Amino acid sequence: MIYEQRLKPITEAAYLTAENAWRYRSILRFFYVQHEKLRHYLYPEDIYAHLKQDPYFADYTEEQLQADLKQLSDWKNIIPRQETGRVTTIEDFKRKKFRYxxxxxxIEIERMVEKLHELGQSFGGSLEATLFDRLLAALRRFAEEAGKLEGAELNQAWEDVYSYFRKIVENASDYIAYLKSEKVEERMMNEAFLAYKDAFAEYIRRFILGLQHASYNIETVLKQISPEQFTLAAEKIADYQLSIPRLDEKADRRQLIERSREQWTSLNDWFxxxxxxxxxxxxxxxxxxxTIRRITRFAQRLGERQHTVRxxxxxxxYLAAWFDRLEDIRAAHELSAVLFGTSGIRHIYAEPAESEDMYGVIWDNPPTTVTVKPSVSTYREKTKPGAVxxxxxxxxxxxxxxxxxKAQEQALIDGLIDGNRIVIATLGEQVPFIRKTLLNWIGKCMASPTHTAKTDTGRQIRLVKLSDRQITLACPDGKLTLPDFAFEFLI
Known part of the structure; x- marks a missing residue:
């Protein structure tokens, strides 16, 4: 049934592009404004009085208003209700006075149009790191209370989680699209952008730090909730939503559960x-x-441009006054040579001088022979075959x-293995090679979801965190502080 509704045309949106759209939109805009003021029913005379205040409706008649209201009723934009309480004569009753x-x-279409007007031709959005903190708090509450909460509280907890997640995705994607838009890039190439460069970069940098700080905790909480636990919570949420009294057709319980599970899957896939x-x-x-790199590049180019056109x-x-003070043309030539270089200079190449005497003159050195090669494309130097x-x-x-x-290095590593493990906290002072190897292993294991990796010799290892304390690995060239890690050899 829901799928069939998606295939039908939405007649309620026809007034936006119809021939007399300016009249229909003005009428429905007045309906929307009054609805927001909790005035849900309007009479034709009130609508007509409002429209006549606009110069565009100077020639508008009541008959045209009745025709427009009839058309909007046919499109299901307004609902006419016959007014019987104010009827004083049979003729008034026959004319069927209506309120709408x-x-x-x-209402939702007008809200969307209002939001589109506020949005303009550019993307909105923002990069708010606090949304990650709110999502983390809501997710923790949902994870801790999923088995305890019932009905409305559980439904509200899940709506808080998904609403914060949706805000993060929508705001971040819109803001990134805004920064990548052609209009913003044109403004970044303007010299006025230099005044906002630091604010832009700091704003995005704070978002990255907040994202990195909260995302690890969010991923940890998500891993604590198994698919079975969420399915039970989704069933409770569906039962609560079905318990809400509705006069129209109720949704299917299976579809409600599947919708919650799809939302949960999209949340996990995003992280x-x-x-x-x-x-x-x-x-x-x-x-x-x-984006930070791009902002920095734009600022650098603007700085270079300002420097070149300074x-x-x-x-x-100052130089002109300096030349003006000189009375001798020879002195002017010398000053010009110092400031602008010698005009028509020839660059001559010579071999380095054989003598180290700093007081020697060029005439005391033997002449240098320069072989001039023909400047033709067909010239090739003669080569002699050399022996292999x-x-x-x-x-x-x-x-x-x-x-x-390599054998010596492997012997050093094998000497650290105790019971198929290497416990870094128990190691004494080690050579820098051991420190470099252990850090390389830690990097490989941390990059793997299972915290496992292979050594250069093909052995499978797993990184294990023994405690929350910090340990120190001493080397001749310094000390390295790191978590209490250990390696287990699986193969």
Whole structure:
């Protein structure tokens, strides 16, 4: 049934593009404004008095108003209700005095039109890091109370979670689209943008820090809620929504449960991604970081442009006065050579001097012979074939030294393994190679969802956090502070 409704035309929106749209829109706009003031029923004389205040409706008649109201009633934008309480004669009753009420569809359409006018031709949105904190708080409440809450409280808890998530997605995507719009890029190329550069960059930087701080906690909470637990909560939410008395046709319980599960899936996919695709969270972080780089590049180009077109007016006046004070043309030539360089200079190449005597003159050095090559494209220098020199012995020596070095490094690593584990806290002072290897392993494991990785020798390892304390790994060139990690060898 719901699918069939999506295929039908929406006649309530016809007034926006009809032939007399300016008249229909003015009438329904008046209905919407009065509806917001809790005045739900309007009489034709009130509508007509309001329209006549507009110069565009100077020639508008009551007959035209009746025809427009009839058309809007046919489009289901307004609902006519016959007024019987104010009838004084049979003729008034026959003329069927009506009062009109705006339909819910029309109210929502007018709200949408009002929002479109406020939006203008540019994207809105914002990057509010506090929304992540609100989402985290709502998600924690939902996770902690999912098995305890019933009915309205559970439904409200889930609506809080999804509404904050939807605001994050919509606001962030709209704001990124706004920053990438052609109009904003044109303004970024304007010198006036330099005054807002720091504010833009700081605003986005705060958002990135808030995103990174809250996203890890949000992902932790999401992992604590199993699909089975959410399905039970979705069933309770569906039962509550079905318990709300409605005069129209009730929704199907299975569809309500499926809608909640789809919302839960989209929430998880946004934070964790799908197989073969990164999460939208990572994409948002990359987009915001790239935006900061783009703002910096624009500011740098503007700075370079200002530097290149900087006025040299005062400099030239000073130089002109300097030349004007000279009385000898030779002195003027010397000053010109110092300021602007020698005109018509020739660059001559010569071999480095053989003598290190700083007081020697050029005439004491032997002449340099320069071979001038023909400046034609067909000229090629003569070459002599050279012998192929065998480097087998040097290669074998280098290979043996490399393998010996790798064997020594592997022996150092094997000496750290105790019971198929390496506990970093129990290690004494180690050489920098061990520190570099352990940090490399930690990076590989942290990049894996299962915290596992392979070493250079093909062994499977898992990173384990033993406690929340901080430990220190000492090396001859310094000390490294890190969490209490350990490695387990699986293969």
């Amino acid at each position: 009420q705006c339909t819910p569809y029309t 964790f991604g799908t197989p073969g695709h990164d999460s939208e969270l990572l994409s948002l972080e990359r987009e915001t970081t790239e 006025s040299r007016y005062r400099d030239y006046l 020199v065998s480097r087998t012995a040097e290669k074998e020596t280098a290979r043996a030294e490399y393998l010996k070095e």
